[in-house]
Amino acid sequence: MKFAALIFANLFRKKVRLALTLGSFAVALFLFAFLAVVRKAFTGGADLANASRLVTINRVSIIQPIPLSYRDKIARIPGVQAVTHDNWFGGVYQDEKNFFPQFAIDPENQRKVYPEFVVPDDQWNNFLKDRQGAIVGARTAKRFGWKIGDRVPIKTTIWGGGAWEFVIDGIYHGKVAQDDETQFWFQWDYFQERVPDRLKGLIGWYTVMLNSPDQALRVAKAIDTEFANSPYETKTDTESAFAASWVKQFGNIEFLIITIGSVVFFTLLLVTGNTMAISVRERTGELAVLKAIGFKDRSVLFFVLAESLAIALFGGVLGLALAFLAIPVLGNALSGMLPNLILSKPMLATGIGFALLVGAASGLLPGIGAMRLRVVNALRRV
Amino acid sequence: MVSVNNNGNSSSLIQVRGLNKTYHRADEQIQVLQGLNLDVDKGDFVAFMGPSGSGKTTLLNLLGGLDVPTAGAISVASDEITHMSSGKLTEWRARHVGFVFQTYNLIPVLTAFQNVELPLLLTRLSKSERRQHVETALSIVGLGNRTRHFPRQLSGGQEQRVAIARAIVSDPTFLLCDEPTGDLDRKSADEIMALIEELVAKHGKTVLMVTHDPVVAARAHTVLHLEKGVLVEGSKSRQSVTAGGVV
Ligand SMILES: Nc1ncnc2c1ncn2[C@@H]1O[C@H](COP(=O)(O)OP(=O)(O)OP(=O)(O)O)[C@@H](O)[C@H]1O
Numbered sequence: 127m128k129f130a131a132l133i134f135a136n137l138f139r140k141k142v143r144l145a146l147t148l149g150s151f152a153v154a155l156f157l158f159a160f161l162a163v164v165r166k167a168f169t170g171g172a173d174l175a176n177a178s179r180l181v182t183i184n185r186v187s188i189i190q191p192i193p194l195s196y197r198d199k200i201a202r203i204p205g206v207q208a209v210t211h212d213n214w215f216g217g218v219y220q221d222e223k224n225f226f227p228q229f230a231i232d233p234e235n236q237r238k239v240y241p242e243f244v245v246p247d248d249q250w251n252n253f254l255k256d257r258q259g260a261i262v263g264a265r266t267a268k269r270f271g272w273k274i275g276d277r278v279p280i281k282t283t284i285w286g287g288g289a290w291e292f293v294i295d296g297i298y299h300g301k302v303a304q305d306d307e308t309q310f311w312f313q314w315d316y317f318q319e320r321v322p323d324r325l326k327g328l329i330g331w332y333t334v335m336l337n338s339p340d341q342a343l344r345v346a347k348a349i350d351t352e353f354a355n356s357p358y359e360t361k362t363d364t365e366s367a368f369a370a371s372w373v374k375q376f377g378n379i380e381f382l383i384i385t386i387g388s389v390v391f392f393t394l395l396l397v398t399g400n401t402m403a404i405s406v407r408e409r410t411g412e413l414a415v416l417k418a419i420g421f422k423d424r425s426v427l428f429f430v431l432a433e434s435l436a437i438a439l440f441g442g443v444l445g446l447a448l449a450f451l452a453i454p455v456l457g458n459a460l461s462g463m464l465p466n467l468i469l470s471k472p473m474l475a476t477g478i479g480f481a482l483l484v485g486a487a488s489g490l491l492p493g494i495g496a497m498r499l500r501v502v503n504a505l506r507r508v
Numbered sequence: 509m510v511s512v513n514n515n516g517n518s519s520s521l522i523q524v525r526g527l528n529k530t531y532h533r534a535d536e537q538i539q540v541l542q543g544l545n546l547d548v549d550k551g552d553f554v555a556f557m558g559p560s561g562s563g564k565t566t567l568l569n570l571l572g573g574l575d576v577p578t579a580g581a582i583s584v585a586s587d588e589i590t591h592m593s594s595g596k597l598t599e600w601r602a603r604h605v606g607f608v609f610q611t612y613n614l615i616p617v618l619t620a621f622q623n624v625e626l627p628l629l630l631t632r633l634s635k636s637e638r639r640q641h642v643e644t645a646l647s648i649v650g651l652g653n654r655t656r657h658f659p660r661q662l663s664g665g666q667e668q669r670v671a672i673a674r675a676i677v678s679d680p681t682f683l684l685c686d687e688p689t690g691d692l693d694r695k696s697a698d699e700i701m702a703l704i705e706e707l708v709a710k711h712g713k714t715v716l717m718v719t720h721d722p723v724v725a726a727r728a729h730t731v732l733h734l735e736k737g738v739l740v741e742g743s744k745s746r747q748s749v750t751a752g753g754v755v
């Protein structure tokens with residue numbers, strides 16, 4: 127490209143200004159990446175949700191339990207392939223800030239309903255034989271340095287209090303990077319032994335695996351009809367709808383993030399638009415000379431746009447590169463609170479697209495101004 | 509031959525017929541050029557003089573296709589430029605006109621070499637051909653050893669030489685110089701004029717130049733005065749220029 131020297135020279139015309147503009151893009155794109163990752167961490171559950179899974183909870187709220195006796199009735203409904211149940215344990219390891227989710231699970235059906243969580247067979251078999259056994263996600267194991275055979279006490283204030291002791295029998299991995307690897311599972315039977323009598327025989331929620339996702343609506347309706355007018359009425363929904371309503375608990379995170387993102391976008395646009403406008407106005411005379419020499423109007427527009435796009439691209443890549451390095455560190459610092467801080471390729475691509483969009487928008491008006499510039503008038507001002 | 513009262517056909521390189529330029533400012537009309545005629549042959553060197561505001565720059569802008577007249581016609585090498593679209597006119601300028609301005613108007617972030625190369629970027633020349641042309645042009649203006657200098661590292665006279673190299677590098681049909689020595693001291697002005705004379709005498713360039721300075725004007729073949737919107741002939745002959753000596 128024979129015009130590269132000209133565009134390049136113009137870029138470096140004012141070094142401080144260039145650095146500041148690149149910096150604006152870098153900061154904005156860093157923030158963009160961070161917001162995108164946080165948003166994904168909150169809403170990603172809905173994307174990961176298996177379309178063939180339903181979640182059945184107590185109609186009143188997820189905190190209210192439902193009887194274990196529903197399990198066989200649900201399993202008999204046509205279209206249901208497997209059903210499993212969970213109880214939220216809500217315990218603490220050593221300290222309040224060491225949060226991670228623990229569930230009392232149904233070992234018989236767990237792997238049928240959650241095929242994405244992979245446990246080696248030998249570990250799984252040890253777990254089945256071990257009343258106090260536990261399977262823990264790879265991330266949580268790594269976080270606390272747990273190895274197979276370790277005994278870990280988990281304190282609880284809900285289920286009769288005290289510290290419950292577990293033995294790590296296995297470690298599960300997700301099939302894809304986004305899968306949640308923070309959970310801690312232990313035996314429903316052990317749970318039953320230790321909870322107070324009034325809580326025995328009650329589970330937190332059922333998860334149902336369907337033969338085919340097309341039957342979701344019908345089966346969900348069949349389940350809720352089955353238990354209508356009982357003391358424990360149910361509410362059944364697809365896993366994705368369930369995940370979405372779970373996110374809503376935190377307030378409208380999506381709205382908040384999109385609002386912050388838009389503010390960042392418009393601020394960046396104003397800053398860079400203003401900078402480009404000033405930088406073009408400063409060289410009105412030079413642009414007029416280029417036109418006098420015979421450069422076409424669209425070449426002049428192209429020079430201005432190329433300049434603002436180059437700044438956007440370099441600044442944007444810089445910001446995303448920093449985010450790429452920083453997000454794992456932030457992820458570790460927030461460990462457990464936001465499960466999956468992953469800067470994915472689509473996010474990087476969106477970020478670059480976003481930077482280029484701002485670059486094009488901020489270069490467009492000054493560029494059109496330069497294009498429309500009347501040579502004679504501009505030269506008179508020199 | 510230069511002539512200012514021909515209004516029929518001629519075989520001159522540049523033919524201007526009945527040129528009018530009127531500016532509208534608020535509800536006032538300023539008639540700058542009023543039926544101006546001009547013929548300039550290839551290899552001519554013409555100086556335009558006249559009081560400030562008489563329309564000298566306006567005339568050069570029209571001749572260079574930077575502005576369009578209110579009425580009249582300009583043809584150069586039998587191209588009628590007054591009816592060209594602005595895109596066509598831009599292409600025409602790139603091929604036929606070399607501009608030299610009073611304030612040099614170099615691009616400050618480009619080196620002397622890159623400034624001179626600019627017009628060649630609009631051609632199909634290869635990189636090495638461009639290099640050759642630029643080096644030739646810079647050596648003609650006597651700056652073959654300053655190619656990597658930036659404008660701020662050059663004196664005014666040297667900057668103007670770079671500007672002249674930029675104007676001649678693509679070998680245009682004619683050069684338009686608007687007060688090329690206006691910002692220079694006497695010595696630099698003399699050097700620039702010597703260079704322009706050499707371009708005319710040795711390289712056969714056609715030059716149209718505006719100046720306020722009678723000493724500078726005296727070096728042209730013909731001096732024309734812009735008065736009341738038309739050109740009138742001065743008293744200089746070609747012989748006296750030659751007698752004055754080409755440096
Ligand atoms: N764009 C414009 N709008 C209105 N009037 C203009 C415009 N350009 C030039 N003029 C007027 O036209 C007249 C001629 O201007 P021009 O610049 O051609 O004069 P000049 O002979 O080059 O003067 P100088 O010697 O000062 O350079 C002046 O009165 C000027 O004010």
Ligand SMILES: [Mg+2]
Pocket residue numbers: 564565566686
């Ligand atoms: Mg003038």
